[in-house]
Amino acid sequence: MKPNGSGLPTNHERETGVLGFALHAPEARRYNAPIAWGWEMVMKKLEIKNWDGFSGKISEIEKDASENSNAIRLFRGVTDHQHNLVPKIGRPGARKNPADGTQLSHCKDEERKMLELFKRTALPYLPYQPRNDLEWLAVAQHHGAPTRLIDWTESPLVAAYFAMEKAGTEGQPAIYVLSGTAEAPEKLVDEKPDVFSWTETYCYRPPHISPRIQVQRSVFTIHHCPSSEFNPDNLEKWVFPKGPTCFEIKRILDRVGFNRASLYPDLQGLAEHVGWCYKWGRF
Secondary structure, eight states: OOTTSSSSOOHHHHHHOTTSSSEEOOOOOSSOOOBTTSSOOOEEEEEOOSHHHHHHHHHHHHHHHHHOGGGOEEEEEESSTTOOOOOGGGSTTSEEOTTTOOEEOOOHHHHHHHHHHHHHHHGGGOSSOOSSHHHHHHHHHHTTOOOSEEEEESOHHHHHHHHTTTTTSSSOOEEEEEEOOOBOOTTTSSSSOOGGGOOSOEEEOOOSOSHHHHHTTEEEEEOSSTTSBOOOTTEEEEEOOSTHHHHHHHHHHHHTTOSHHHHSOSHHHHHHHHHHHHHHTOO
């Protein structure tokens, strides 16, 4: 029993990480969402100072993976380390009252209607018709629609590109690293899975039905309660410094082929990339 009368970490333990290794309390909630675990999980946080430190962590992960096939990790880059892991459809502001603009909570029935609207109207733009709601959600997510999915990638370099997208000018970038989340059972991923009735959060590896999904090595977590923050105990955060270090990492990523053109393989992605090259004289 802790001095605070519970089995939970004390405030001092949360803030100082005295539990034995580099821990800290997650930052103040940016999204006012319920926490499924009932208290704020203590998350391992690592400070990455430069490209050498980042590449060193990648080497460690590769060694772990070669020694243990179950040590596979997923990565998610965010431009500000205070961004919490809440699916877009469950965040405050995702729904509003048209009468007065006040926020409305997540509604599963409205979510279903939105997906049906996307399915009816997206076909002219797709070279391939998704087979079920899981695939439809993956396509919708990758093109900006609010869904109960959160994007991850198998590549730490892809995650780093998205973390450095604003080059540390609007917050301190970070990469979330996730391990051990169960993949959706085959019996759930059938021809017509009722994603909206799932009672657990699962990992889903979609077929390469979109060029973006393929080049970004996309994986998703599908959240049974999309208004709750995803904060499991197998999650850690790599935090990068603001400023010049981020731009240096972004330039290195571009040099090794991770940029807007390669990760958004269409004319818009190419146009945005050549605009960035013009801006910074990278010819």
